[in-house]
Amino acid sequence: MTHHCCEEMTSQVNWHCDQHDDPFSCPDALVGFTAKFQEYGLFIHDGGTSRIGIVFCPWCGQRLPESQRDRWFEELESRGIDPWEDEVPAEFQDDRWLTSPQEKR
Structure with a gap:
């Protein structure tokens, strides 16, 4: 199990919505994490499955792991x-x- 930089990042990455099965469909889902690559990204809620990669935590400012x-x-x-x-x-x-x-x- 991956440990994230802060409680807020952990909360965001583990976000589950009662109304949307897919985080790309949920306007409240903000951050995705791909464990196999160790990559974080902000969801682009435009109907697709795009994310913008991030290298610093938006909440605590810590540098995130380098992509693998x-x-x-x-x-x-x-x-x-x-x-x-x-x-x-x-x-x-x-x-x-x-x-x-x-x-x-």
Whole structure:
């Protein structure tokens, strides 16, 4: 489980709405977090699924973790896995791959 920088960020990332199943549809959902990439973003409520990436917490001002997106793709490539064509292992669906015993970088 990822620990976020402050209580407000944790509250925002874990936001659940009784009226909307999808945070992109909920006007009260502000921040999304993608665990496998360690990326935070502000939802763009325009009917799509876009987010604007952020590098500082809007509430406490702390610098957020560096994105692991490139590293995620590199790790899959080193294992011969094409994420667009092949089945991606379960540990790469969230942040487990960052702490897995195989990952010694």
